[in-house]
Amino acid sequence: MLIDYNQARKEFNKYVSNYDYNDSKIKLKIIHTFGVVKMSEYIARDLKLTDEDIELAKLIALLHDIGRFEQAKVFSSFNDYETMDHAEYGVRILFEEGLIRKFIETDKYDQIIKLAILNHNKYAIEEGLKEKELLHAKIIRDADKTDNFRVKAEEDFDAINSNLSKHSLENDRITDKIYDRFMNKKPIINNERETTMDMWVSHLAFIFDYNFNSGLKYIKEHNYINVLVDRLNYNNPKTKEQMEKIRSLSIKFIEEQINVR
Ligand SMILES: [Fe+2]
Incomplete structure (x- = not known):
């Protein structure tokens, strides 16, 4: 070898x-x-x-x-x-x-x-x-x-990114452009992110950029979508509602991908 x-x-x-x-x-x-x-x-x-x-x-x-x-x-x-x-x-x-x-x-x-x-x-x-x-x-x-x-x-938010804290995330909002990209099942371009919540959402948007279904199966088995969405309390009511839409779309998307491929 x-x-x-x-x-x-x-x-x-x-x-x-x-x-x-x-x-x-x-x-x-x-x-x-x-x-x-x-x-x-x-x-x-x-x-x-x-x-x-x-x-x-x-x-x-x-x-x-x-x-x-x-x-x-x-x-x-x-x-x-x-x-x-x-x-x-x-x-x-x-x-x-x-x-x-x-x-x-x-x-x-x-x-x-x-x-x-x-x-x-x-x-x-x-x-x-x-x-x-x-x-x-x-x-x-x-x-x-x-x-x-x-x-x-x-991991701790601070270790993930020095600009992230639980407090800032929980009081932040998602930029319309980023939310729209997500709802259109598009991965998010790093430098289009403006808020800390945009960064959080962009991690979930990774699901739209898989080449093989094994990773998506792993995400499903580990319940990572729910775990990530539930890791924060969204104080802004609009953000809270958007995160629920993001959750359902993500779970449905993964389910569909696993079934077709
Ligand atoms: Fe890397």
Whole structure:
């Protein structure tokens, strides 16, 4: 086997030991990384891929957010627009500075790994990818989104995003444009978000951007839509009503997708 995930995991643990585990943002991203590895494996197995592709999907998951640790340390923020594109930074340290060879000896998969990481945090996957590149770009996007439902269900708001607090969210409103996009079953473009509630709604809108149904099944099994909607008390009556509409549409959408695919 050309890919040794367990060896790569040891190298990953060595890499993150340079960062402060007591920093809630660092801790969140370490836990998230292993959550995404688990989801990538789940999706790859569901797709009945070969052992080689399953190991590759796990390796990509392990490395997809490698740029987050430096971003958290230097900026104490995960806002790519205000700080740096963490995917591009990850690709730079892996492929320009050569860190990748610590995780995998062969360069056979470099292009697949690079393109999967570069495309994982973009609104859409770029055009022109080859079949295997596209497959792995799709898996990491679905796996990342799915573990993010766990993150939003479990983690402190402050660790998720320094601009979020339960109090601010509960008293905020959803921008009309964002609500309309949601009700039209469209994923939300990050820089169109204006309020903290727009950010909260945009996480739920991830359901509209799945490539495979395994992640959606996982969301359903874990009741993540209800858990996320119920995590806050919406003090603004209009927001409260909108969140109920968002809840029903989401649950119905997931149900339909699972049944047709
Ligand atoms: Fe990421």
